[in-house]
Amino acid sequence: MKLYETWFTHIKEDKPFVLYKKPGQTKVKGLFQCDSTLHLVSNFKEKGFVLAPFYEGVRFYIPLDASVQLEADWTKEPLQVESLGGDKSAAALLNYEEQPAKANFEDLVRRCVQAIKQGKFAKVVPSRKEVVPLQVAEVATLFDQLLAAYPEAFCYVIYHPQVGMWMGATPETLIELTGQTLRTMALAGTQVNHGMEEVHWGEKEKEEQQYVTDFIVDQLQPLSSTIDLSPPFTKRAAKVMHICTSIQAELKQDDVQTLVEALHPTPAVCGMPKSVARDFLIREEGYSRKYYAGYLGELNYTSPNEQTTSALFVNLRCMEIEKEQVNVYIGCGVTAESDPTSEFVETVNKSTTMKKILF
Template identity: 40%
Template sequence: MSTQITASTIEQISTRNQALELIRKTLSTTYPVALWRLPNTTDILALIDITSEEGDSDAEIERLEQCFVINSYDQSHPIHPLVLKGDIMISIHGSESEVTLNTTLKASDLESFNLAIDQASLSAVGRSARASERHPDFEEMVTEAINHIKSGELHKVVLSRYQDFDLPESFDPIVYFEKLEKAYPNAFCYLVQTATYGAWMGATPEKLIAIEDEHYFSTDALAGTQVLGEVEDLSDVPWTQKEIIEQAMVSRYIIECFKKIRLREFEEVGPKTVKAGDLVHLKTSFKVDMKETNSPLLGSIMLELLHPTSAVCGSPRGLANDFIHSHEGYERELFAGFLGPVGLGGNSRLFVNLRCMQLFREKARLYAGAGITENSRPEKELQETNNKMQTLLKVIYS
C-alpha cells in the first residue's frame, strides 16, 4: 500500500493484511477506530472516524447511520454515547477486504489523515498506565453486600474488581484480536481506541439490544455463571438455586421495563444454557415486532430503561448502584457499559461490555464482576471473577 493515502489508494485496499495494517497504523494516531466481529459470524468489520471531534450524542440510535457507539457504565438517565462515524468502513472476509469511504469526505480530511498515518510509529497502543486505585478486599465487600441483602435493603447487587497484568513485550493488539475472535466465536469481539476512553478490547457474551432490518427489536437476560464441566449436552448443565434466582431477576427486570411502556406483545424464549468460551450462562431471549406494536423508537426507549441492567448493577437499581459507588472504590469506565455498531444496513447491535480489558502501554487492566444475592458465598464469587478474567488471559499468554 502506498504511503500516500488518498481516496483511490484506500479504496484499492483489497487484502486482509493491507486492511489490518491500516488499522494498526491508525491505532498509533489520535483518530478513533473500532474493530469488531459479531457473534456466530466470520467477517471482521472496522471503521475509522477522521472528521468528527469526539463528543457525546443525544440522538436516538434509530436516527444514527454507519457508526459505532460507546457508552460508559455511569453514562445513564439519559444516556449520552460517544458516536464514532464510519468515515472509512472496512469489511474483511477471509483473506480479502473491501474499503468504502463516506461520500461527504473532503480531500483535506484525507490529507490530514494521510499525514498522521505517515508519521505514525507502530508503538504500543493505549495511554500510560494509571496507578492502581485502592479498593476493598473483594470477599469482605461481598460479605457486606450479603448482609445488606439479608436485611432487606437490597435484592441483588453486582460487584466487580480489576487486576493489572503485564503485557508480553511482543504484544500486538491486532494479532491478539484475531486470536480472541477465533477463540470465542459465540461472543462479540472488539478492539476500540478513542481519545476519551483510551484503548479497550473484549469478548462479551451479553447482547443488550439489537434492531434487525429496522423491524425487530430483541434483548437478552443473561445471568448465572459456571465453568463448563463434562456434559454431553448443554441442557444437562446443573444450576443452583442461587443462579436460577439471579437469572430470573434479570428476566423480570426486562419484563418490568416492557410494562412501563405498556408493551405486552413480545416473544420470550428460555431460560436455556448457553456457552461462552469455557463458561456457561443462563439466557432468556425477548423479541418484539416494532411495526406490529407501532414502536419505531423502541431501541432508544429500552436503552434508557435497561442501562445499567440488573445483570451488571443489581436490584433495586438505585440502591444497588449506590452500594457499588460507595464500596467498589474505583470508576468502572467502559466496564459494564455498552458498545457496538449502529445503523449498518438497517441493523444495530449493542452489547454489554463484559470480559473486557483496558490496554495501557505495558499493562492490561482486566475487569470482572459477580452477581451477589443472599445465597452467595464470598469465596465462590471471587473464583467466578477469576474464571471470567481467564477468558482474556488465556489468549494473552497463549
Template identity: 30%
Template sequence: MDSIKQTTHTTPSTAFLEKLEIFFNTGIKMDLPFAIWRNPRETVIHSTLQLDQDNSVPEEIENAPTGFMMSPFEVSENHQSQFIKSDVLFDSDLNEILLAPGFKDNEGRFDKFIGQFSALIEDKQFDYRDFLEAPVAFKATKDAYLSLVQKCKESIAEGYYQKIVPSRREKFRTEKNFHPVKELIKLCEAYENAFVSLVYIPNQGLWLGATPELLISVDANQNFETISLAGTQEIRPGFELAQVSWTQKEIEEQALVSRYIINCFKKIRLREFDEYGPKTVKAGNLIHLKTTFKVNMEALNFPQLGSVMLKLLHPTSAVCGMPMIPAAKFLQENEAYDRAYYSGYLGPVNYDGNTALFVNLRCAKIYKNDMILFAGAGITEDSDPEKEWTETEIKFQTLLNVIQS
C-alpha cells in the same frame, strides 16, 4: 448506507490481516477514534474510523448515522458516551479501505490517513506502545473483595436490595509479541458466539473484549431483541450441555434479570413480546442461563423502542443489581474504583439498518506494557464470598486463556 454489507461469511485472508494491523497502527498514531469488531456467529471482521475527533453523540440510535457506539457504566465528567462516525470503512469481505459514501472530504483528511497508512507499511520500527500510557498504580486484594461481597450480602439480608454485582480489576503484563489486532483474531477464533471488539477512543484508551451479552438489537425488519444472561459455571473440554445442573441461587439470579426486563416493558405498557428460555448457553470456557425477548416494532407501531429500552435497561441488573438506582449508588460508594467502559455497552449502529449493542463484559483496557482486566459476580443473600471470588478469577481466564496462549 446501503453499500455496507455484513452478511457474507468468509475467512479473513492473510493480506487483510496485515492491512488491518497497519489500519490499527495508523489510527493509533494519528490519535483518531476507530473500532474493529466481529459479530457473533459471523466471520466477517469490520472496522471503521472517524477522520476527526468530533465527539458529538446522537440522542436516538434510530436517527444516528452509521457508526459505532461505546458508553461507560456510568456517565461522568471523565467518561462520556462516545460515537465513532463511519468516515472510513474496511472489512474482510472487500479488503479495501474506503471513504464512506456521501462523505465530503473537503479538507483532504482521507488522503492524509492513506498517506500515513502507506508510510507505516514501510516503517518496520513502529510500535503502538509508544502511543499508549502506563496504568496508574492501584492496590486490589482478595481480602478487600471478599469484604465487599460480605457487605453486599448483609445489605441484601437487611432488605435494601435483591441483588448487587460488585466487580474487581487486576493488572497483567503483556508479552513483547502482544499486538491487539493479533489478540482480536485469536478471540474471534476462540469465541464464535461472542461479540469481539477492539476500540480506541482518544483520551479514553484502547479496549479489547469478547462479550456474550446482547443489550439490545434492532434489525432492518424492525425486530427488537434483548436477553437476560446470568448464572455462571466453568466447563471443561468435552463437556455436554445436557449434563449441566443449576443451583437455586443461579436460577434465581437469572430470574431476577428476566423480571427486570419484563418490568421495563411494563413501564412503557408493552405487553406483546415473545419470551424464549431460560436455556443453557456456552460462552468460551463458561456456561450461563439465557432468556431471549423479542418484539416486532412494526406490528406495535413503536419505531423508537430501541432507544427507549436502551435508556431503561442500562445498567442492567446483571452488571449492577436490583433495584437498579440503589444498587448503583451502593457500588459508587463501596466499589472503590471507576469502572469506566467496563460493563457499559458498545456496538455497531445502523449498519444496513441493523443496530446491535452489547454489554462490555470480558474486557481489558490495554496500556503500554500492561492490560487491566475486569470481572464481576452477582451477589444474592445465598452467595458464598469465596465462590464469588473464584467466579471472577474464572471470568478473567476467558480472555487470558486466549491472550496468553
C-alpha cells in the same frame, strides 16, 4: 489485508477506530475515523459505532459519515481456549488465593449480602479490576487470538486518543433492534464449562437469572405490544456457562434512547432495583468501572432492506489496554445466599477469558 493495513495506519496516526465481529459471523468490520474529534452521543439519533460507560465517563461514537468503512472475511480456524496460554501455568491464570484481591473482594461481597438482608435490594453485581503488568506489543495479534478463541461472542477492539483502548469478547446482547422488532436476552448464573452435555444449575443461579428476566420483561411491558420468551437454556461462553432466556418483543415505536435507558444497566451487571444497586456499587466498589458493564455496538445502521438497525452488546469479558499494563474487569451476581469465597472463585474463572489471550 486492506482492513489491517488501514488499522496499522490509524494506530500510527493516533486516530479513532473500531474493529468488530458479531457472534457467529465470519466478517470483521472496521470503522476508521478521518480525524481525532470526540463525537458524543446526545439523543441516540446519531449513526455510528457507540461505546458507553457503566456510569462515569463519556458516551461517544465513531460516526459513519466521517469514517472509512471496511470489512474482510475471517477465515482462520477457531481455537480451543485451553490451547492458549503459552508457557503461563494454569496456576498463574487461576490464582484462587491471590491477596489482597481475595480479601478485598470477599469483604465487598459480605457488604453486598448484608445490604440485601437489610432489604436495600434483591440482587447486586459487585466487580473488581485485575491489573496485569504487561506491554502489548502487537494489538493485531491479540485481536486475532480473541477472534479465533471466541467465535460465538461479540468481539471488538476500539480506540480513541481521548478515551484509550478497549478489547473484549462479550456473550451478552443488550438490544438487537430492527425496525420495531427487538431481540435481547436475560443472561446470568455462572459455572465453569467442563464440556458436560447435561448441566445442573443450583437454586442460587436460577434465582439470579430469573431476576434478570423479570426485570427486562417489566421494563419492556409499557414499551411493547407483544413479548415472547424462550425457556431458560445453558449458554456456553468459552470457559464459563450461563443460564439464558431469549426475549423478543414488538415495540410500539422504535425509540432507541428510551429502550436503552430502560434496560441499561441490567441486573446482570448491576442489580435490582437498578438505581439503588447502582448507587451502592458506585459507593462501595472503590474504583471506577469506566466502560466495563457499559454497552457498545452499531447505532442506527441501515440494513439491506433499508430498515434502521441497532445492535448493542453489554461490555463484559473486557480489558483496557494501557502502555504498561492491561486492566481486566470481572464481576459476579450476589444474592442473599451468596458465599464470598465462591464469588471470588467465580471472578477468577471469568478473568481467564481475557488472560488466556494475553499470555
